[in-house]
Amino acid sequence: xxxxxxxxxxxxxxxxxxxxxxxxxxxxxxxxxxxxxxxxxxxxxxxxxxxxxxxxxxxxxxxxxxxxxxxxxxxxxxxxxxxxxxxxxxxxxxxxxxxxxxxxxxxxxxxxxxxxxxxxxxxxxxxxxxxxxxxxxxxxxxxxxxxxxxxxxxxxxxxxxxxxxx
Numbered sequence: 001x002x003x004x005x006x007x008x009x010x011x012x013x014x015x016x017x018x019x020x021x022x023x024x025x026x027x028x029x030x031x032x033x034x035x036x037x038x039x040x041x042x043x044x045x046x047x048x049x050x051x052x053x054x055x056x057x058x059x060x061x062x063x064x065x066x067x068x069x070x071x072x073x074x075x076x077x078x079x080x081x082x083x084x085x086x087x088x089x090x091x092x093x094x095x096x097x098x099x100x101x102x103x104x105x106x107x108x109x110x111x112x113x114x115x116x117x118x119x120x121x122x123x124x125x126x127x128x129x130x131x132x133x134x135x136x137x138x139x140x141x142x143x144x145x146x147x148x149x150x151x152x153x154x155x156x157x158x159x160x161x162x163x164x165x166x
Contacts, residue, residue, distance in 0.1 A: 013075065013157060015041040016068035017050035018061070020081035020090050021137060025055040033079040033142040037135070040146045044153055046075065056081050061093035069130045074157055076130060080137030082121045090134045091123045097132065098125025102156075105133055105149075112148045113141045129160050 019034035034051025041048045049068065054060040061078065068076050081090030095101070105124035110117045113136070120141065124133040135145050 013046045014071075014073045015046040015048045015075040015077070016065075016071075016073040017041070017048065017052070018064050018068070018076065018078045019051045019053045019137075020056055020061055020078055021053065022055045022087060024080075025053050032139050033135075033137055036139070036142060037077050037079060037146070040150075041075070041077070044150070049073065051079075056087035056089060058089050058093040061090055062097065065094060065132060066097065069127055069132075074130050074160070075153065076132045078132075078134045079142055082123070082134050082136050084119050084121070088121070091121045094123060094125065094132055094134055097127050099127055101125040102131070108148055109135065109141070109145045113144045114138075117141055117144070126160055131156055131160060 017034050017037045019031050021029065021031070023029035024031045031051060031053060034053065038048045038051055052064055054064050061081065065076050065078065078090055078094070081088045102124040106122040109122040110120050113120065117136065120136045122134055122136060124131065126132070135142055
């Protein structure tokens with residue numbers, strides 16, 4: 001009996017989005033950026049969870065992101081909490097999780113964003129085999145970040161998986 005070889009289907013990539021905002025969490029403000037990021041990642045072909053909404057709380061941000069990574073996310077995007085306000089502490093929540101940082105992502109987000117993007121403390125890093133990116137919460141800054149990151153997401157995830165340069 002002969003068996004035809006079935007082509008291997010590449011594994012589906014999983015992504016997650018976490019909105020960090022006291023006001024969205026309390027129902028006082030509409031979350032525009034979280035759903036936009038979910039739609040964008042789905043358009044890139046990822047299976048996407050979220051957006052989960054958490055308040056500007058270091059422990060809750062860290063716990064939620066860690067749960068997504070443990071559930072198999074290969075890309076976690078957070079939106080919000082990267083500014084200089086008194087409760088903006090998303091970078092402090094995420095940085096201790098990173099095996100290593102990817103500083104070029106935050107630098108590029110700041111460079112490509114609106115004038116106020118210079119106040120963003122956007123960060124990125126790798127946790128195991130997951131890329132975690134903390135994006136600003138403003139709609140304009142997230143739009144710019146999506147445009148900027150579209151051509152590099154697949155390559156970044158391939159690199160984390162041990163792929164070679166194209």
